[in-house]
Amino acid sequence: MSSTVKGVIARSKGASVEVVDVVVPDPGPGEAVVKIQACGVCHTDLHYREGGINDEFPFLLGHEAAGVVEAVGDGVTEVTPGDFVILNWRAVCGQCRACAKGKPQYCFNTHNAKQKMTLTDGTELSPALGIGAFIEKTLVAAGQCTKVDPAAPAAAAGLLGCGVMAGFGAAVNTGGVGRGDSIAVIGCGGVGNAAIAGATLAGASTIIAVDVDDRKLEWARGFGATHVVNSREADAVEAIRALTDGNGADVVVDAVGRPETYEQAFHARDLAGTVVLVGVPAPDMEITLPLLEVFGRGGALKSSWYGDCLPSRDFPMLVDLALQGRFPLEDFISERITLDDVEKAFEKMHHGEVLRSVVEL
Incomplete structure (x- = not known):
């Protein structure tokens, strides 16, 4: 019935x-x-x-x-x-x-x-x-x-x-952030802060949170951000470079999904660094990137759909980590x-x- x-x-x-x-x-x-x-x-x-x-x-x-x-x-x-x-x-x-x-x-x-x-x-x-x-x-x-x-x-x-897995997976599964790495996360809502929490768990040494809202940046500190940047007040690319010895971050996660944030992510990564798009863009959005920079920087430009997760593998693991007080x-x-x-x-x-x-x- x-x-x-x-x-x-x-x-x-x-x-x-x-x-x-x-x-x-x-x-x-x-x-x-x-x-x-x-x-x-x-x-x-x-x-x-x-x-x-x-x-x-x-x-x-x-x-x-x-x-x-x-x-x-x-x-x-x-x-x-x-x-x-x-x-x-x-x-x-x-x-x-x-x-x-x-x-x-x-x-x-x-x-x-x-x-x-x-x-x-x-x-x-x-x-x-x-x-x-x-x-x-x-x-x-x-x-x-x-x-x-x-x-x-x-x-x-x-x-x-959905959201927590998408952000965690963007940093850990798609971005491959690991011990000692630097990561910048642009957009610090639920998905972005999950990426920050994932990077913290993975042992990243420099975790830079970028947003236009000081309240969200304060949330990001709570999830493990070592540095915060209000991009209304400072150039996000320059700030990320300054916080990574002038190099750019190993991984940059765009958790917003707009052309301007993606371009920030592209220019804020280190040589051979990785850009991960997990924010969802609107259907009519387009980007223009200098092809020589795409070639010359190397590394990878990736999209992360559902954090590249396998639920049967990732959900039980994260629940166990949460119960242990580690996530x-x-x-x-x-x-x-x-x-x-x-x-x-x-x-x-x-x-x-x-x-x-x-x-x-």
Whole structure:
């Protein structure tokens, strides 16, 4: 039997979100129903509401979530009812070119649940990032469920489902930052500060946070930044070079995703250094770079999608590190809210007042 539960939807572009009744079908083959315990409010959800992803309204919002598996469909072996899981938006196929090469973190054929959740009138919903977790329980592909230690607080664990993993992975997986390295992170919201926390854990010696907001720079200090630069008051490239003996940083992470920040990242890296783009640009944005500099500097220009993570490998590891007190996962939580508070949380996010609001159910 299907279930009818409360969930948060965006009905049309720019409209305030609504809490409505949502029909969740029983899981079919390869699917699972998860009772949501907590879900972070991510900027991607706001992008969906504003029509910045696509126009497949109405959207069921929310995707940074943790909860307990309630039921599974035929053929599911990854999880069983009662498992505490973090949801991910890249269930790997195991068969594509990337998976066949032993690189499932780059899977070219990730998938979601085949059935649709609907409004009570039968209108099909588009779940954000194939999850839709501002809801009491949701339907996903079983491969989107990653089992982790149930001792982890759900509100913190769920943040690994997107923003924290994206930032941590941008620094550690994509950027390869290691002991003694220097790193600069441009943009110190949730993703940027996760990159800083990851670099701290990896043993980077010089960690430079760049932002236009002193409040965010103070957050960055808390996550391990050794230096901060307000780029409204100083030239970011010159400041990063000055803090790295005139060389530039080994790794520069652009957690904003604008042409001007990418150009800053490009010019602020050392010879043979690495630029990592993890901030999401708008579709119409373009950059112009001097090709001779691209050639002459060497190194690498990389994009980091979901922090190049493999959820089955990375989620349990980071949960264990958090439980050991070695990774400050709970420090990303600014406030705990209900489903009725999501619209207010978007407003606070827009004004840079929070790292993460977390819906608790």
